[in-house]
Amino acid sequence: KQEVTQIPAALSVPEGENLVLNCSFTDSAIYNLQWFRQDPGKGLTSLLLIQSSQREQTSGRLNASLDKSSGRSTLYIAASQPGDSATYLCAGFNDYKLSFGAGTTVTVRA
């Protein structure tokens, strides 16, 4: 069974600082890894999908890396803004099933 861990559980940074969010998973036989954003009381918004054959994926200020051998993925958010405040979840695809971490709640202080 895939276990996904996200550390830290919460993070507070001043505006403009770069964010580094960590995700680790136990089963390296992962197909893809997806990062999501969740605002309070809302559903999940897809940010990035990294395919198992890729090591990195970028979208605007977001960059995500995937190292299957070490069971880790990292989401980098450059030049954080107050609007980036949310909970960020990573999820690994093992076959069709997504296994989620509990998320990292980010607060960006203006």
Add this chain to the structure above:
Amino acid sequence: GAGVSQTPSNKVTEKGKYVELRCDPISGHTALYWYRQSLGQGPEFLIYFQGTGAADDSGLPNDRFFAVRPEGSVSTLKIQRTERGDSAVYLCASSFNRNTEAFFGQGTRLTVV
């Protein structure tokens, strides 16, 4: 529609009652998933459909929970004899095919009183 649609957005029901939660996936997506999220936790898998069939229902907590997708599009999650412990946010997601990018709806917040 452009995204995954879930109705209702909120549902309050009395213990012991029957509820149905609806999910309308993105058009053309063959894979559909139901997840359940409790406060402060990540979503937990309930069931996966590929087309009309439930390919994996191993996450359903017990036989009070059932889901259908009769025409390979809209899905309904059905909960019988609801219990207070069923209170959670129920999320639906769809993807073009298995292991492709998953898109989630806004969820249905179920409260059993």
